[in-house]
Amino acid sequence: VKFVYDFTEGNKDLKDLLGGKGANLAEMTNLGLPVPPGFTITTEACKVYLDSGEEPAALRDEVSAHLDALEQKMGKKLGQADNPLLVSVRSGAKFSMPGMMDTVLNIGLSDKSVTGLAAQAGDERFAWDSYRRLIQMFGKTVLGVDGELFEEALEKAKKTKKVTVDTDLEAADLKKLVTTFKKIVKTEAGRDFPQDPREQMDLAIHAVFDSWNTDRAKLYRRQERIPHDLGTAVNVCSMVFGNLGPDSGTGVAFTRDPASGHQGVYGDYLQNAQGEDVVAGIRNTVPLAELEQIDKKSYDQLMQIMETLENHYKDLCDIEFTIERGQLWMLQTRVGKRTAAAAFRIATQLVDQGLIDEAEALQRVNGAQLAQLMFPRFDEAAKVEKIGRGIAASPGAAVGKAVFDSYTAVKWSRSGEKVILIRRETNPDDLDGMIAAEGILTSRGGKTSHAAVVARGMGKTCVCGAEELEVDTKRRRMTTADGTVIEEGDVVSIDGSTGKVYLGEVPVVPSPVVEYFEGRMHAGADDADELVAAVHRIMAYADRVRRLRVRANADNAEDALRARRFGAQGIGLCRTEHMFLGERREYVERLILADTDEEREDSLKALLPLQRKDFVELFEAMDGLPVTVRLLDPPLHEFLPDITELSVRVALAESRKDANENDLRLLQAVHRLHEQNPMLGLRGVRLGLVIPGLFTMQVRAIAEAAAERKNAKGDPRAEIMIPLVGTVQELEIVRDEAEQVIAEVQAATGVELKLALGTMIELPRAALTAGQIAEAAEFFSFGTNDLTQTVWGFSRDDVEASFFTAYLEKGIFGVSPFETIDKDGVGSLVRNAAKAGRETRPDLKLGVCGEHGGDPESVHFFHEVGLDYVSCSPFRIPVARLEAGRAAS
Ligand code: PEP
Numbered sequence: 024v025k026f027v028y029d030f031t032e033g034n035k036d037l038k039d040l041l042g043g044k045g046a047n048l049a050e051m052t053n054l055g056l057p058v059p060p061g062f063t064i065t066t067e068a069c070k071v072y073l074d075s076g077e078e079p080a081a082l083r084d085e086v087s088a089h090l091d092a093l094e095q096k097m098g099k100k101l102g103q104a105d106n107p108l109l110v111s112v113r114s115g116a117k118f119s120m121p122g123m124m125d126t127v128l129n130i131g132l133s134d135k136s137v138t139g140l141a142a143q144a145g146d147e148r149f150a151w152d153s154y155r156r157l158i159q160m161f162g163k164t165v166l167g168v169d170g171e172l173f174e175e176a177l178e179k180a181k182k183t184k185k186v187t188v189d190t191d192l193e194a195a196d197l198k199k200l201v202t203t204f205k206k207i208v209k210t211e212a213g214r215d216f217p218q219d220p221r222e223q224m225d226l227a228i229h230a231v232f233d234s235w236n237t238d239r240a241k242l243y244r245r246q247e248r249i250p251h252d253l254g255t256a257v258n259v260c261s262m263v264f265g266n267l268g269p270d271s272g273t274g275v276a277f278t279r280d281p282a283s284g285h286q287g288v289y290g291d292y293l294q295n296a297q298g299e300d301v302v303a304g305i306r307n308t309v310p311l312a313e314l315e316q317i318d319k320k321s322y323d324q325l326m327q328i329m330e331t332l333e334n335h336y337k338d339l340c341d342i343e344f345t346i347e348r349g350q351l352w353m354l355q356t357r358v359g360k361r362t363a364a365a366a367f368r369i370a371t372q373l374v375d376q377g378l379i380d381e382a383e384a385l386q387r388v389n390g391a392q393l394a395q396l397m398f399p400r401f402d403e404a405a406k407v408e409k410i411g412r413g414i415a416a417s418p419g420a421a422v423g424k425a426v427f428d429s430y431t432a433v434k435w436s437r438s439g440e441k442v443i444l445i446r447r448e449t450n451p452d453d454l455d456g457m458i459a460a461e462g463i464l465t466s467r468g469g470k471t472s473h474a475a476v477v478a479r480g481m482g483k484t485c486v487c488g489a490e491e492l493e494v495d496t497k498r499r500r501m502t503t504a505d506g507t508v509i510e511e512g513d514v515v516s517i518d519g520s521t522g523k524v525y526l527g528e529v530p531v532v533p534s535p536v537v538e539y540f541e542g543r544m545h546a547g548a549d550d551a552d553e554l555v556a557a558v559h560r561i562m563a564y565a566d567r568v569r570r571l572r573v574r575a576n577a578d579n580a581e582d583a584l585r586a587r588r589f590g591a592q593g594i595g596l597c598r599t600e601h602m603f604l605g606e607r608r609e610y611v612e613r614l615i616l617a618d619t620d621e622e623r624e625d626s627l628k629a630l631l632p633l634q635r636k637d638f639v640e641l642f643e644a645m646d647g648l649p650v651t652v653r654l655l656d657p658p659l660h661e662f663l664p665d666i667t668e669l670s671v672r673v674a675l676a677e678s679r680k681d682a683n684e685n686d687l688r689l690l691q692a693v694h695r696l697h698e699q700n701p702m703l704g705l706r707g708v709r710l711g712l713v714i715p716g717l718f719t720m721q722v723r724a725i726a727e728a729a730a731e732r733k734n735a736k737g738d739p740r741a742e743i744m745i746p747l748v749g750t751v752q753e754l755e756i757v758r759d760e761a762e763q764v765i766a767e768v769q770a771a772t773g774v775e776l777k778l779a780l781g782t783m784i785e786l787p788r789a790a791l792t793a794g795q796i797a798e799a800a801e802f803f804s805f806g807t808n809d810l811t812q813t814v815w816g817f818s819r820d821d822v823e824a825s826f827f828t829a830y831l832e833k834g835i836f837g838v839s840p841f842e843t844i845d846k847d848g849v850g851s852l853v854r855n856a857a858k859a860g861r862e863t864r865p866d867l868k869l870g871v872c873g874e875h876g877g878d879p880e881s882v883h884f885f886h887e888v889g890l891d892y893v894s895c896s897p898f899r900i901p902v903a904r905l906e907a908g909r910a911a912s
């Protein structure tokens with residue numbers, strides 16, 4: 024095997040082997056773009072090193088051969104005293120990964136070659152500055168010295184000299200600083216800073232390999248589901264310098280605006296500086312457009328290169344570049360990150376430019392981005408004071424009073440206040456406060472911090488790592504960069520989609536994308552309209568190619584109508600239990616308490632017309648589309664008063680000797696129906712089999728409603744669904760009763776009714792015996808909520824608040840199995856049950872109506888296992904449509 028590739032030998036498709044950075048450097052080299060020469064050590068070498076603790080035997084010689092070739096090309100030798108070649112060593116995995124070592128620059132400098140560099144550049148200050156940067160970076164990332172120590176020494180040097188910026192330190196000062204830095208290395212790392220350039224390079228390479236396995240990198244991979252065995256590549260690249268004077272500089276550029284997608288000149292430039300100066304914000308950058316005045320030749324060349332790159336990658340690219348004394352060099356490119364809105368716009372723009380086709384456009388956007396565009400957002404026109412910016416960790420727009428501890432968050436929210444929980448960082452003790460808050464703001468931590476992970480899991484707005492905000496939890500306040508103090512109770516607004524933090528209440532406006540789906544807005548000319556037009560086109564592509572149909576979980580006409588506007592092709596789950604609440608509770612109580620058949624029939628009779636009316640409305644709203652009505656599912660005690668409250672009431676009444684008969688009977692019933700595990704108790708089909716007349720009343724209501732709609736020239740398409748079935752025998756009994764009732768209604772009304780009868784598959788036994796169950800079912804709808812609960816043995820109502828946080832933090836899940844289908848466990852039951860069901864009944868209709876029906880990743884899975892439709896809450900319908908299209912294209 025070959026462990027080292029020259030930049031001329033690779034290409035962009037070798038990301039597995041060369042990492043993202045290395046593959047793209049090679050691609051640019053082969054496009055003839057000005058890339059400083061160098062080579063990439065493969066991920067394979069890294070894997071051998073990590074497995075065995077040693078580099079592969081052949082690596083040293085291969086690196087030597089490539090270094091020789093590089094030295095020849097450059098006409099100088101690594102660390103050569105009078106004319107040194109310097110290199111950077113950079114990590115570069117297949118996926119960019121925070122938590123891994125990034126870069127060591129200026130490798131090859133030593134006490135000897137520093138003078139060579141000074142002569143070469145004609146700049147002594149530059150040479151010593153480069154040397155102190157090397158010792159600092161090397162000390163920190165390769166030798167593990169605390170970076171603060173170098174920073175402190177640098178600050179001290181500036182103080183002594185009475186200057187404020189690094190650039191005011193002169194050669195002599197920097198020379199002294201080098202001595203100090205070397206001492207720090209010696210004391211802290213217990214060794215001298217290596218003077219041998221090859222040793223510097225080898226140690227840096229090993230440090231990159233080792234950084235694959237830091238705790239932070241491992242945690243990130245677990246959470247992002249990145250395999251642990253990929254390893255990282257190492258890029259060794261000849262140095263070019265942006266800090267050699269005013270005709271040098273460094274910058275970043277985008278081939279189009281990553282926020283809007285518009286074409287134009289986007290980026291920043293910093294004269295006379297190196298890359299990390301930009302990040303450190305030592306001086307202010309200027310907009311890239313100003314480079315045209317500073318250095319027209321490089322500017323024109325850069326514009327040319329950007330066009331080449333965009334046409335080549337057929338996508339938005341971001342770029343890092345350096346100008347060394349008027350010569351432009353490309354240091355990095357990759358397909359760039361973009362906002363959700365830009366993703367939709369760019370995809371359609373590229374179609375219009377003829378660069379990509381519609382199928383490819385669908386792959387350039389995703390459901391998570393669409394969901395983000397559907398959140399309400401802050402009114403951009405509002406006059407507001409921005410006080411900070413952090414990482415956009417979990418989208419949404421949240422407004423509330425600042426609170427600095429969990430206890431206050433809970434207390435205030437109980438009394439009806441909206442609060443934003445502000446912490447330096449959060450930990451599991453903050454969970455109650457996080458649940459109570461509208462949003463969470465932290466001053467520390469990144470996208471994988473506790474706050475970010477948990478907030479995303481809860482769908483809560485979160486901005487984390489807003490570092491310029493100083494949070495003082497003891498004094499319950501926060502101070503902004505300009506000294507403004509925000510006290511407990513002051514109103515703040517946080518934007519989880521941009522990371523921006525505002526003082527005061529920012530007005531919230533509905534998303535234009537939702538307005539569009541609601542039919543209240545049409546594609547036009549202004550900015551929001553442009554986005555809407557792009558969404559409209561992408562949705563049309565998705566609808567054209569998708570195989571999965573998309574239905575809604577809805578149980579009233581209002582939700583059904585909204586779902587229809589959002590593109591629902593029917594109702595996949597109407598939960599009838601809400602129809603038993605409110606004023607109807609009384610009838611249900613009577614039903615439960617009934618001692619005689621007569622009493623029971625009376626209460627059922629009272630419920631019948633109410634149910635029928637619900638269904639008439641629903642069938643009318645969904646006229647011409649299928650409506651799956653699920654018969655009553657939850658345990659009966661949910662319709663009765665709370666056991667403790669009722670006991671207290673009865674006890675008090677008894678002490679007053681005026682206990683009423685009905686309350687006593689009720690209490691008896693509550694006791695009788697009380698279950699330790701109601702989720703595994705008397706619910707679903709079990710209830711239907713135990714309470715005579717309950718399910719037949721519901722079936723009658725459905726059949727009569729359908730007949731009424733038909734008489735009104737409507738087109739009702741009702742389907743009757745039985746919940747919590749574990750065995751075909753249960754289903755057979757209910758089916759026979761239902762068929763009889765339907766026949767009676769047909770006879771009485773003279774209307775012919777075709778009502779499909781099917782079942783939910785939401786228990787492991789049902790999934791395992793799906794072949795038998797299909798004998799009695801015309802359709803299956805997978806209830807993946809209960810199926811996840813029963814397959815994992817997780818209580819769906821409790822886990823999120825108990826141990827899931829710990830599981831998410833430990834990376835056991837990247838995401839809750841109640842949110843994204845667990846493909847290997849629950850998913851494999853779904854796959855096998857679908858197959859077995861269709862073997863029994865080839866035209867068996869298959870759907871899913873658990874929460875997973877609207878989850879992007881799960882939708883792809885349901886497409887793949889051959890379901891006919893997914894059903895989800897009305898708001899998630901556009902996301903499901905889009906993902907179904909992406910899955911099929
Ligand atoms: C399910 O269990 O997945 C389901 C859709 O039913 P419910 O959520 O009402 O239990």
Ligand code: MG
Pocket residue numbers: 746785806808809
């Ligand atoms: Mg269920």
